[in-house]
Amino acid sequence: MFAKVLCESSVPGDSSSPFRCYQRGDRRVDGFSRDSVCRFFCAASSLLLLRLQLRNTYDNTDEFGTRLTREETGDANNFKVGSYSYTDATGVTRTVKYTADATGFHATVETNEPGTKSSSPADVLYTSSAVEVAPAPAPVVAKPVTVHTVHPAQFVAAHPVAFAPQVTFTVGKAKSA
Incomplete structure (x- = not known):
């Protein structure tokens, strides 16, 4: 200029x-x-x-399977159109598509992240294709455990046994043969 x-x-x-x-x-x-x-x-x-058209792209996948991409085009009037995305090894994806011009930055987000819902916060269209997660089952209420104490049997002495040894006594002299 x-x-x-x-x-x-x-x-x-x-x-x-x-x-x-x-x-x-x-x-x-x-x-x-x-x-x-x-x-x-x-x-x-x-x-x-x-x-003049500005164009830049980036695409990378790391050793864990996570993929990051970015693509943007622009012109001499500073009008930009582009997108960037993230995909992890399990298939969870988030893609942001945007335009930037004299009226500002305008984005749309597409994702399949669990727990997300389609909405429009802060003038950004948020589109979710995540499967609805079923609500967690009601918690199981634990009942108090009934404890039965087992008392040991009392020691009972055995009854006295009548004992009479059988002893044979010979009085006198034994005859020898």
Whole structure:
């Protein structure tokens, strides 16, 4: 932009063509004078800026299977259109598609993350294709455990046993054979 202003301010007269002839002082300047070359490059850069398209992409998958992507295009008027996404190894995906222009940043989010619902917070359209998760079952209420104490049997002494040893006594002398 600075070169364009400098070139236009340094060339007197008609600015309809970068290759015009004009009088400078007492000599005639034709074709590729410094001023006309400057005009040519200014005009060419203006045309290139009008057609300039910025495009950048990024796509990476790490060793765990997580994939990150980004894509964006833009023009000389700073109008941007793009998207970025995240996909993990289990298939959970989040994709953000956006436009950015003079009216601001406008995004839509598409996801299949569990526990998400379609909504529109903060002027962002949030579209969820997640499967509805069933509510958790009611908790089981634990009943108090009934404890039965088992008392050991009382020690009972055995009844006395009548014991009479059988002893044979011989009185006298034994006969020998």
